[in-house]
Amino acid sequence: MLLYTLYLIAITAEAMSGALVGMRRGMDRFGLCLVGTATALGGGTVRDVLLGNYPLTWISHSNYVFITIGAALLAATLAPWLRHLQGLFVAVDALGLIAFTIIGCNVGLKLGVSTPIVVLAGAITGVCGGMLRDLLCNEIPLVLRQDLYASIALAAGGLYLLLLHWGVTADTASVAVLVSGFATRMLAVRFHWQLKVYSSADAGGAH
């Protein structure tokens, strides 16, 4: 129930974020809706296609598509005001990342795949929406270059499984992972924590 509410908030926020990136690349209204929807539902779609978990969520629950289209159009209308809410977006996006990751882990657990794949299923759900957004907008996916984002998804998935393994109930584990994952992500944003970024000089002329 908690996760379901967070899921709805997260897909709304992700759809708005996708639409705002699309606006800056000169897309029309349809493009915004598509990029917003791909950002919001793309992570779960990639996960389910890789796991062969059919039917896809948004195909059996088509109302999710209407939510993301509505959110994208709303973002386009409100864009001039949304610039004052950037902090809110970052926070909702961080919550969404962790909520998506936990939901993805639960799908992996339900399908009975091995532990590393459960964690990967969670991380894929968390980060692939943003990767699709960046591919459609012809940019190198931010998640491949930027501060601790995917790493937090992987760590959150690992922690969630560890808590379940220790006998913690799914609800308690979800809340614990949400709080700690959200806090870590916000601290990473605030203090610009990031993994070592490589430059051309590091790669040399090796390949």
Add this chain to the structure above:
Amino acid sequence: MLLYTLYLIAITAEAMSGALVGMRRGMDRFGLCLVGTATALGGGTVRDVLLGNYPLTWISHSNYVFITIGAALLAATLAPWLRHLQGLFVAVDALGLIAFTIIGCNVGLKLGVSTPIVVLAGAITGVCGGMLRDLLCNEIPLVLRQDLYASIALAAGGLYLLLLHWGVTADTASVAVLVSGFATRMLAVRFHWQLKVYSSADAGGAH
């Protein structure tokens, strides 16, 4: 039968259009064949992967792949002359868009998914081929930025379902949608109808 003929014409035209875009990006002959094939068969492939509708059309009917490869090589050979036929390409592409959309709706109906997903399945079939072409050529997909294209696919799919719902036979509905969709698309091209396109200024520094 009508749709099957249109399908063959449409995949030929789409494969040629993909090959011509690939030529302008400096691809070799293999690249042209692959981009042409992805443009022609990509929309149906994305639809079937999302719907879990296996086996894919071109895997059970591999002759379609030979048609698209042949069309791509033909386009490369004829390129200097094809520039005089641009109007014909636009018309065939418009017919293909509507034919693909109707075929995609029929697949959705056969699988028994909900009405909004049937319309989406149609639109995905119509537009995803061109999106794959643009991704492979490292461009922001035209369909996300340009005049009424995807919107016409959505409207055509909706009209088709409405006609079926009113008891019109599939054949009559197909012809009605083909004629009206084709006319709308040609008018949109002729008079540069388009949805509002957003610029960086609209998006502000919001995200």
Add this chain to the structure above:
Amino acid sequence: MLLYTLYLIAITAEAMSGALVGMRRGMDRFGLCLVGTATALGGGTVRDVLLGNYPLTWISHSNYVFITIGAALLAATLAPWLRHLQGLFVAVDALGLIAFTIIGCNVGLKLGVSTPIVVLAGAITGVCGGMLRDLLCNEIPLVLRQDLYASIALAAGGLYLLLLHWGVTADTASVAVLVSGFATRMLAVRFHWQLKVYSSADAGGAH
């Protein structure tokens, strides 16, 4: 057994090659791991998603993911030295291309698809990893533009099927295709054999 050993060598080499390309595009350590893994396992994943062949290899054998992540991190650490090994990389990549192609053909044969699709399944396995790498790094896939690479995969797949059709055992056919495919690829690299590359001038203003 031979193919399995070659497969392990090939995914290691492909993961390192993906990581080195990612380094030159300013990715962080997570990005390198993801691009390396996508390069190594992406070809087989695309093939299996298109053929509906579930579960995917790396989902039932998650240790492959650890191998590719390890190889990507190793490449990042060793990058300054790897520039002296470029010749070795090209050779291992050529072996990997042929090994992936034979493995892909075997999957197609096992699933009982038609002959042209078996050859395509092989070529997709061989080349799609590199295409994913280039898409994630925001480049036009090299395989669409460059010297005989995909064409060799198609020819190797065709030769393999031909040998099996003539009653040659799978082991003997694999060795024969590996040796001849590897030699052709190395000669293509050495003498810059390539298919005709098209330029904007060829395409004219056709589309």
